[in-house]
Amino acid sequence: MISLTILGCDGSHQDAGGAASGYLVRSWASGTSVWMDAGPGTFGNLQRFTDPFQLSAIVLTHEHHDHFSDVEGFITAARWVYGFARDPVPVYAAPGVRGHLTQSIDGILDWHEVGDGDGVDVGDLRLSFSRTHHPPVTLATRLQGPSSALGYSADSGPEWSLSALGPGLDLALCEATYTSDHKGPPIHMSGSEAGSNARLAGARRLVVTHRWPTADAAEVLAEASEAFGGTVEQAAVGRGYSL
Numbered sequence: 001m002i003s004l005t006i007l008g009c010d011g012s013h014q015d016a017g018g019a020a021s022g023y024l025v026r027s028w029a030s031g032t033s034v035w036m037d038a039g040p041g042t043f044g045n046l047q048r049f050t051d052p053f054q055l056s057a058i059v060l061t062h063e064h065h066d067h068f069s070d071v072e073g074f075i076t077a078a079r080w081v082y083g084f085a086r087d088p089v090p091v092y093a094a095p096g097v098r099g100h101l102t103q104s105i106d107g108i109l110d111w112h113e114v115g116d117g118d119g120v121d122v123g124d125l126r127l128s129f130s131r132t133h134h135p136p137v138t139l140a141t142r143l144q145g146p147s148s149a150l151g152y153s154a155d156s157g158p159e160w161s162l163s164a165l166g167p168g169l170d171l172a173l174c175e176a177t178y179t180s181d182h183k184g185p186p187i188h189m190s191g192s193e194a195g196s197n198a199r200l201a202g203a204r205r206l207v208v209t210h211r212w213p214t215a216d217a218a219e220v221l222a223e224a225s226e227a228f229g230g231t232v233e234q235a236a237v238g239r240g241y242s243l
């Protein structure tokens, strides 16, 4: 069984008291755990659900700060506070992220740059990456477990399809940043675009995330549900899903 726990889901920046993009994915059979995106606020929430220094890997989908900046807190805590005593944690990151870090990662992170079409094994999870429609290189991620698959859009406009992550997604975690009536730049999706994207990819379940704090949550959910043709769930910090 794979589980997904929402550590942060605010779009592009933290809402009041909230957290930007970040997720904990675990494969329970093997004890594998992946911190997928490390937006502001998510390192704190990560510690509510697992020991951050036992992570199997960290995935950073792109260099926008709302997807990686809390890895700085991880490095600081590991180096100065807790006496980090393990092999460096593997990081799989899009190009560009590493250059933003302000601290040395020596002994703490084992950094690997990945790109479109790459795949890596983390425990019994197979991770594969697809470049989305978003200005810096941004990598949607499929996490394939022994018996189920999770697809994460990261950030993307509607020109990229979740089907690029392959068939058989048991759950699609897809960004839905705004409503159709109040669209921003086409490097993100509306609720409607997320819903039709997931439907066309054949996803069994859809969880929408990365909503701008100014976008109406009920409207995003309603238009996503209509376009998906089924029940859609809205990500919220602490919410968990099993697949």
Ligand SMILES: [Zn+2]
Pocket: 062, 064, 134, 155
């Ligand atoms: Zn972005």
